[in-house]
Amino acid sequence: MSNKSKGISGRGLGVGYVTLIMLFAVICLTVLSVLSYQAARANEKLNEKSSVFCTEYYAADGRAKMILSELDNDALEAHSSGFFAESFAELCNEYENISVRQVPEGFSVSFSEPLNERLKLSVNVVFYNTPVESRYSINEWKTISADTEASDAPLGVWDGSPLG
Amino acid sequence: MILLKILKGKAELKQANLFFIELLVVLLFFSFSIAVILKIFAVADYKQNASTLTEKSIICAQSIAEVFSVNGDIADTSAFVFGEEAEVTDGVCCIMLDDDMKPSADGKNELIMTEKHDETSAGVLSSLNIAFSRNESEIYALECYAYISSDGGAADE
Numbered sequence: 001m002s003n004k005s006k007g008i009s010g011r012g013l014g015v016g017y018v019t020l021i022m023l024f025a026v027i028c029l030t031v032l033s034v035l036s037y038q039a040a041r042a043n044e045k046l047n048e049k050s051s052v053f054c055t056e057y058y059a060a061d062g063r064a065k066m067i068l069s070e071l072d073n074d075a076l077e078a079h080s081s082g083f084f085a086e087s088f089a090e091l092c093n094e095y096e097n098i099s100v101r102q103v104p105e106g107f108s109v110s111f112s113e114p115l116n117e118r119l120k121l122s123v124n125v126v127f128y129n130t131p132v133e134s135r136y137s138i139n140e141w142k143t144i145s146a147d148t149e150a151s152d153a154p155l156g157v158w159d160g161s162p163l164g
Numbered sequence: 165m166i167l168l169k170i171l172k173g174k175a176e177l178k179q180a181n182l183f184f185i186e187l188l189v190v191l192l193f194f195s196f197s198i199a200v201i202l203k204i205f206a207v208a209d210y211k212q213n214a215s216t217l218t219e220k221s222i223i224c225a226q227s228i229a230e231v232f233s234v235n236g237d238i239a240d241t242s243a244f245v246f247g248e249e250a251e252v253t254d255g256v257c258c259i260m261l262d263d264d265m266k267p268s269a270d271g272k273n274e275l276i277m278t279e280k281h282d283e284t285s286a287g288v289l290s291s292l293n294i295a296f297s298r299n300e301s302e303i304y305a306l307e308c309y310a311y312i313s314s315d316g317g318a319a320d321e
Contacts, residue, residue, distance in 0.1 A: 015182050022190045026197045033204035040211035047215045051222050051304055058229055062309035065233075066289065069311045073286040076314075134315050135286075 053116070057143070060113040060121040064141070067098070067111060068125065075127045075135050084129050105129065108139075120146045217263065217273070221296040221304040224265040228277070228294055229308035236290040236310035238279040255279040261296075273298050287313040 071092070078087035088107055092100045098111040106128040113121045124140035224245070232241045238257050242250040246267050250257045257277045262268040278293040290310045296303040 015179070015186055018183075018187055018190050022194050026194065026201075029198070029201045033201045033208070036208040037204050037211075040208040040215065044211050044215040047218045047222070051218065054222055054226060055306060058306055058308045061233075062291070062307065065309045065311040069282075069284065069287060069289045072311075072313055073284050076286040131315065134313060136313070 056115050057121070060115045063113045064111070064121055064123050067095075067113075068123070068136075071095075071098075071109060071125065071127070072135060079131070079135070088127065110140075112144075114146065115143060116146075118146055119143050217298070218303055220263075220265045221273075224261075224275075225294045225296065225304060225306040229292070229306060232290075232292045232308055233310045236288060236312040238277055238292065241292075242277070252279070255281075273303070285314070287311060287315075 074091040075084075075088060078084045078091060081087045084106075085102070089100065089102075092098065092107070092109065095111075098109055101108045101110075103126065106126055108124060108126050110122070110124045112123065115121055120143070122140060122142055122144045123138070125136050125138050127136045128134075227245050228241055231244050232238070235241060235244075238255070239249050239252050242248070242257060242259065246259065248267060250259050250267075255278060257279075259267055259275045259277075260269060260271040261273040261275055262271040263273070265273070274297045276293075276295045276297070278295075280291045282289045282291075288311070290312070291307060292310070293305070293307050295305040
């Protein structure tokens with residue numbers, strides 16, 4: 001029987017096989033390269049956001065420390081005057097965005113510095129009438145949500161009481 | 165019989181020619197596409213290296229900022245963070261770092277810290293400017309503050 005009737009092709013690979021293999025290899029490599037680029041780009045975007053947040057946080061932290069240094073200066077001035085409560089309360093009135101509340105040990109001063117659209121740095125410091133180790137102590141220095149309405153709104157979680 | 169053999173030989177030769185022509189075309193197309201694909205890989209690798217360096221710079225800058233906010237002194241801060249006290253000249257400190265952000269004389273990354281003090285009767289408000297750069301291009305910069313009260317208290321307790 002001849003090779004033709006048996007259906008056996010000529011020597012070597014037939015036409016088209018190499019093209020198919022090449023197409024498959026190019027498609028695989030293209031997909032791999034695009035995925036690698038996307039992963040690197042996503043990592044880059046994440047780092048950009050991280051660096052922006054870090055810069056914003058330390059900028060707000062710096063502004064808060066400047067206010068604290070001014071308040072500490074006022075507290076020292078108030079102590080040296082001999083009438084701490086009256087002097088300090090009067091000096092604190094000059095600040096626009098701080099709230100002062102008298103507490104048994106002295107004055108509790110609260111203020112906040114905006115970090116970005118969603119967050120702010122909340123600070124609460126107590127200045128003592130009679131300083132022992134230090135003129136003040138920091139009760140709170142943390143980031144909180146800038147949207148206070150949303151944080152105060154109750155979640156409406158079911159407590160197990162009978163319905164209706 | 166001989167004619168048949170000659171015809172068979174010619175057909176096989178035609179097929180072989182077609183195969184080589186196809187191989188040439190395929191190789192040409194493959195080389196063009198591989199050039200583009202390798203370029204994409206190279207860009208992805210460059211971006212990944214750059215973002216890894218930025219990430220390490222951010223972490224190192226945060227460490228420096230947090231330590232500085234407690235002690236307010238650049239020499240103590242560098243001793244704590246890097247394990248060795250750096251030379252400070254006119255409030256400026258320069259340290260060469262390797263790719264892992266560790267001090268190295270052969271490092272390619274430069275860390276420049278600039279310190280300023282604002283003294284009042286109640287305490288000292290210090291600012292520290294932290295800047296990472298490589299090949300004279302800035303990687304990351306951060307400014308942080310420290311307030312040390314005259315009665316010994318730090319603002320970050």
